[in-house]
Structures are given as C-alpha cells and as structure tokens.
Amino acid sequence: MRAKKWFAMTMSMVLSLSLFVTACSGGGGNEGTDSGxxxxxxxxxNQAGMPIAKEKITMTGFAAKLYASADWSKLMLWEEYEKITNVHIDWETVQIDSLKEKRNIKLAGGDYPEIFFASAFAKSDLIKYGSQGxxxxxxxxxxQNAPNFKAMMEKYPIVKKGITMPDGSIYGLPTVFDPEFISLFYGTPWMKQEWLDKLNLKPPTNxxxxxxxxxxxxxxxxxxxGKNDEIPWGSKGVWIMINYLKGSFGLxxxxxxxxxxxxxxxxGKLRFVPATKQYKELLEYVAKLYRDGMFDKETFTMKDTDISSKATAGVYGFLDGVDPKAIYNQEGYVGMPILEGPYGDxxxxxxxxxxxxxGMFVLTDKAKNPEAAIRWMDHFYSDEGAKMxxxxxxxxxxxxxxxGEYEYxxxxxxxxxxLNLDQAVSQYLVWPGGYYPGIVKQHFFKGAEGLPSSVKNAEDAAPNSIKLDDIWPAFNFTPEEQDELTTIQTDIHTFVxxxxxxxxxxxxxFDQWDSYVQQLDKMNVKRYLEIYQAAYDRYTSSK
Incomplete structure (x- = not known):
C-alpha cells in the first residue's frame, strides 16, 4: 500500500474494426464487441445475483502474484468463486518482479488476455491504451452491471473523480482503502515508551x-x-521522515x-513544494538532526534487511511505519504526538x-463477455466479496x-x-503482495494496520490530521499533458x-539553495506546475 513510480510504455498494434467498436464519447460509451x-x-x-452465467463461460486472465509456487488454476479462492459465478478464468500469472516486462511484451505483441487482474497499470498506460481502444x-x-462499485463511487466521490480521465472515460478499476478504516491513513512514528519513562521524558509536542x-x-x-549503542530514530529513508514532518511546516x-x-x-494556486521556503526550513531541521546523530547514519542507503536487523535488536527509540510489534517483534512502542512547527502548524x-x-483491473478489446467480467469483479467491492x-x-x-470477529x-x-502469514495465506488466497483490485475493510483485513495499537495511534492523531474529505487523489492528465509531463518530470523528480x-x-x-531553485527553473518546473494546475482545476470543477 505504498506509492509507486510510474513509467510509460510503448507499443503498436492494428485494431480489428470488423470485430471491435470503441466508444469515443466522453461520459458513457459503447463498450465491448459487436458479437459480444x-x-x-x-x-x-443473470442480471443480478449468482451465478453470473447460466451456462459456464470462460475468460482469459493475466495477473501478478507474490509467490511462484501458487498455482492459480488450483487455488481455492478461484475454484470456489467459479462454483459461485459459473465463470472460469484461464489464468496466466507472473511474479510481481517481472510484471512490467511481461505485461509490456503481451501488449506490444498483441497476445494479451481479456482481463488484466492485479496488473498495476500506471495512469499513463490507461490513458494511452484506453485512447487507442x-x-x-x-x-x-x-x-449497468457493477452495483457495488457504483454505490462506492456515489458514497465516496474521490473514487469516481480519481478514476475518471479528463475526457470522462474510465478504463480501470482500483484498489480502494475504506475511508472508515482510519488506521490505514492516520498515524505517526512510534516511540519506545519504556525508554521515555526511564529518562523521565515526556512525549515531544514540537x-x-x-x-x-x-x-x-x-x-x-x-x-x-553501559554502551552508547542506542539510535534515536530509525527510518527506511529520509524521505519518509520528511513526509512525517511536512505538516509541521504547513506543507x-x-x-x-x-x-x-x-x-x-x-x-490559492498550486506551488512546487520542494522549492518553497518552508521545505528549505524542513530540510535544515532534518540536516541538524543528522549532523548531531539523531537518526541512523545509514538512513540514506537503508535496505529492508538493514533496518529489520537493527529494529529486531531493539536499538531504536523512534521508528517509522506500522507498530514495531507487528514486523520487528518489539513490544512497548506508542504513537508519537503530532508536532507543532515554527509557524504554529x-x-x-x-x-x-x-x-x-x-489500473488493477482492466478489460481489453478481446473481452467476449464484458458484462459478465465486470460483474465478476464487482463482487469483490462488496462486504461478502471482501470477506472471501x-x-x-x-x-x-x-x-x-x-x-463476532474474523480470525485466521x-x-x-x-x-x-x-510458513509466515503471507506464505500460508497464499496457499488459498491471492492478496499477499499488495497487488489486487477490491476494497480493504477493517473488519476483514488482519494486517498490522488493523492492530488495536494502530487503531489507537490513528484515533490519537485524527484530531490533528487532515480530513479525508480534503485529500486529493493523484491527478489525471490528458494524453497530450501526460506525454509532455513524462518528458520533463523524470529529470525534475530525480534532481529533487x-x-x-x-x-x-x-x-x-544551504548556501546552494538559490542555485538549486534556479536549476529547477531551467528544467521547466513552471510548465510542470501549469500541467498540474490544469489537472487540479478539472478535479475541483468535476462532480
């Protein structure tokens, strides 16, 4: 459940107009095939209820998975769901690490399936292949065929606005994190309470x-x-620490x-955060922490194995992420209060x-039963489907x-x-690895974010957290904007x-700060902002 970088893909193919008709209007459209x-x-x-099909139908599907040993043709989830729906999926799966390469080859060669499931298409891909048909x-x-997802879009407008392209088209179905599952969103770093008590320290407030x-x-x-072996703050990356502290600088x-x-x-217009005065002051604060040994000197090059080794040894006073008990077997950590910054933020x-x-669920122009396919997916946006x-x-x-709780x-x-939890679960289910469409609900999700300690941390942070109604999704761009943005943003992001x-x-x-900002200007950050401003204006004006 973390942000991922996006890369554009290239492909060329000829569409068979004798079989497929692609809609070109913005809001609705003629999805599917003539024969379909x-x-x-x-x-x-069947228009409602189960099974979806009166006589069994078969579809081809391509998906990413975490473990190579999991044979989806024999997986209990899909065997039982086939009995419920009367829909059989001929699965081709790849490991997550090779997903992008295999996915690109299929699209470039025209040998792609009816369904892409858990395939994590970037928005640039949705725009590109959607506009091509x-x-x-x-x-x-x-x-007409997805009542659960339709109701979700109505209940949470951010979902509808976030998946809708600038021309009004929707090309993919998402992972949705239930807004009522607040510990998926709110929270702060964790403090080792025992150490605070021993040193007669109160939790910091600024x-x-x-x-x-x-x-x-x-x-x-x-x-x-008797040794000076404690490390005040452990983090997987300095950018994580910076993100935690941004709110104290009004960012x-x-x-x-x-x-x-x-x-x-x-x-009231968009600004480029990494060029602001507040961001500079934030970096100055973090630089002081680093200079004085207040966080791990390896933070800039930290690997998962590095921090796991140190965290399980109990050397950190503060730790990023979820409750250290869940992933490092370290007891006694509590959430850090939200900190006041230099301007009262x-x-x-x-x-x-x-x-x-x-882009976790996509239907291609080869789909012979698009209505059945969308109903097949829609079930996983319901409580019953999420539970299964x-x-x-x-x-x-x-x-x-x-x-009345569900327990493994x-x-x-x-x-x-x-076997660890992911390995054991993967003998029956497909969610480990974090690649899936559907909705994550607290009642059915037993990961670290659902622990009572995580829930308490979120509840404590909530009064001083931005409200979910105020959160933006990642903005969507027109094909032309995306092409231009792709050209300039990679260099800008790398430089930043x-x-x-x-x-x-x-x-x-920091005497080099002005030179840094001037270099951003030369890299066309002004145009970068103009493109984002256009996307923001569309977002705020859409219903």
Whole structure:
C-alpha cells in the first residue's frame, strides 16, 4: 500500500474494426464487441445475483502474484468463486518482479488476455491504451452491471473523480482503502515508551522537544547496558521522515498523493513544494538532526534487511511505519504526538488517498463477455466479496470469535510448517503482495494496520490530521499533458530527490539553495506546475 513510480510504455498494434467498436464519447460509451452484444450471449447472463452465467463461460486472465509456487488454476479462492459465478478464468500469472516486462511484451505483441487482474497499470498506460481502444471504456458497464462499485463511487466521490480521465472515460478499476478504516491513513512514528519513562521524558509536542528527546535517548543509555549503542530514530529513508514532518511546516495539506504540489495559501494556486521556503526550513531541521546523530547514519542507503536487523535488536527509540510489534517483534512502542512547527502548524499531512492504483483491473478489446467480467469483479467491492478475498473460507482459513470477529486459524496465523502469514495465506488466497483490485475493510483485513495499537495511534492523531474529505487523489492528465509531463518530470523528480539527500546529509550547504531553485527553473518546473494546475482545476470543477 505504498506509492509507486510510474513509467510509460510503448507499443503498436492494428485494431480489428470488423470485430471491435470503441466508444469515443466522453461520459458513457459503447463498450465491448459487436458479437459480444448478441442476444444469445446476453441471454446467458443473470442480471443480478449468482451465478453470473447460466451456462459456464470462460475468460482469459493475466495477473501478478507474490509467490511462484501458487498455482492459480488450483487455488481455492478461484475454484470456489467459479462454483459461485459459473465463470472460469484461464489464468496466466507472473511474479510481481517481472510484471512490467511481461505485461509490456503481451501488449506490444498483441497476445494479451481479456482481463488484466492485479496488473498495476500506471495512469499513463490507461490513458494511452484506453485512447487507442485496446482497453475498454467501463463507464456504461459500471453503471449497468457493477452495483457495488457504483454505490462506492456515489458514497465516496474521490473514487469516481480519481478514476475518471479528463475526457470522462474510465478504463480501470482500483484498489480502494475504506475511508472508515482510519488506521490505514492516520498515524505517526512510534516511540519506545519504556525508554521515555526511564529518562523521565515526556512525549515531544514540537520540533524543539523532539530534538531534545532524541538527544536524551542518544546520550542517556536508556537500555542500561553501559554502551552508547542506542539510535534515536530509525527510518527506511529520509524521505519518509520528511513526509512525517511536512505538516509541521504547513506543507501538503491535501495529502501526499501528489507529493510535489500543494496549494499556496497566499495565491490559492498550486506551488512546487520542494522549492518553497518552508521545505528549505524542513530540510535544515532534518540536516541538524543528522549532523548531531539523531537518526541512523545509514538512513540514506537503508535496505529492508538493514533496518529489520537493527529494529529486531531493539536499538531504536523512534521508528517509522506500522507498530514495531507487528514486523520487528518489539513490544512497548506508542504513537508519537503530532508536532507543532515554527509557524504554529500542527497537522499530520502524510496521508495518502483512499484510492490506490486505478489500473488493477482492466478489460481489453478481446473481452467476449464484458458484462459478465465486470460483474465478476464487482463482487469483490462488496462486504461478502471482501470477506472471501481477504479471509477465505470458514473452517479452512478462518473462524468466527465469540465477539463476532474474523480470525485466521492457527494453520494460517501459526503455521506448523513454519510458513509466515503471507506464505500460508497464499496457499488459498491471492492478496499477499499488495497487488489486487477490491476494497480493504477493517473488519476483514488482519494486517498490522488493523492492530488495536494502530487503531489507537490513528484515533490519537485524527484530531490533528487532515480530513479525508480534503485529500486529493493523484491527478489525471490528458494524453497530450501526460506525454509532455513524462518528458520533463523524470529529470525534475530525480534532481529533487538527489538534492534532498545532499541537503539533508550535509553533503551540500544551504548556501546552494538559490542555485538549486534556479536549476529547477531551467528544467521547466513552471510548465510542470501549469500541467498540474490544469489537472487540479478539472478535479475541483468535476462532480
């Protein structure tokens, strides 16, 4: 559930106009094939309820998965769902690491399936292949055949606005993080309460107090071993720390789905965050922390294995991410309060959109039964479908507790063969790895974000967190805007990231800040902002 970088793909193909008709209007459209609209085909479909098809139908599907050993043709989830729906999927799967390459080859060669599932298409791909007609427009299919997803769009306008392209077309279905599952969004870094108590420290409430608490941990030997081996703050990357602290400097008050832009309070127009005075001051603060040894010196090059080794050894006073108990087996951490900054800002803004990747489910122009396919997917946006997708099957993978909660059986949670949770779950289900369309609901999701400690952290942070109604999704662009943006943003983003690390580590002095900003101007950051402003204007004016 983390942000991913996007890359454009190239392909060329010839569309068979004798078989496929692609809609060109903005809001609705003529999805599917001429032959697919035949009375015979539609007569085989039930308009509501299960099964979807009266006589079994077969579709081809391509998907990413976490573990190579999971054979989806024999996976319980798909076997049982086929019994429910009367829809069989001939699956071709690839591991997540090779997804992009295999997906590109299929599209470039024309050997692609009816359904792309868990394939994580970037918006640039949706725009490109949707405008070419390779990906079907889903507007009418959703309206007529996806009652669960349609109701979700009505309940949460950010979902509809976030998946709709500038011409009004919808080409993909997303991962949705239930806005009511607040611990997926709100939260702060974690503090080791035992160390604070031993050093007679109160939780910090502002940036100066944070510095002093970190300094006391560094110098006060809170683990009592007589060695100076404690590390005040552990993080997988300095950018994560910076995102946590942005709200204390009044930055990104509409969340971090568009991390480099926010609204300038003076003009009401978008500004480029990494060129603002507040961002400079934030980097100066982080540089001071680093210079004085307040966070891990390896933060700029940290790998997952590095931080796992140190965190499980219990050397960190503060840690980013989810409760350290869940991933590092470290007890006793509590959420850090939201910190007040130099101008009185006290807001958690490190909050992503409830809308995840919007290209997780795509129908291609080869889909022979698009209505059945969209109904097949729509079930996973319902409570019953989400329960099956994440928890599996009662008596096989989960049980009901006396309190009416869903709980994995010991064969999953405490696997006798030594499998971890993801490995055990993957014998039956497909969600491990984080690649899937559907909705993540607290009642059915048993990851670290659903722990009572995570829920409490979120509840404590909520009063000073930006509200979900104020959060922007990642903006959508026209094909022309996307082409132009792709040309300039890669260099800009790379430059910003490199300079962020140099400033924060002290490798570059802040006397070079003006030169940095001037270089951004030369890289056409003005045009970058104009494109984002156009997308923002469309977003705010859409219904």
């Amino acid at each position: 609209k035949s009375e015979e085909r539609l007569a085989n479909l 390779t990906f079907l427009k889903l507007n009418d299919l959703i309206d 940036l100066e107090e944070l510095y002093n608490v970190l300094k006391a941990i560094k110098e006060g030997d809170p683990n009592g071993n 990104n008050k509409n969340g971090v789905a568009n991390p480099n832009v926010d609204l300038d309070p003076d003009t 006290k807001m958690a803004t490190n909050i992503g959109s409830p809308l995840g990747n919007i 997708f994440f928890m599996g099957f009662e008596g096989v993978t989960y049980k009901m507790t006396d309190k 059986l010991d064969s999953i949670a405490k696997n006798p063969d030594g 990231d490199e300079m962020r690390d140099k400033f924060a580590s002290g490798a570059l002095g």
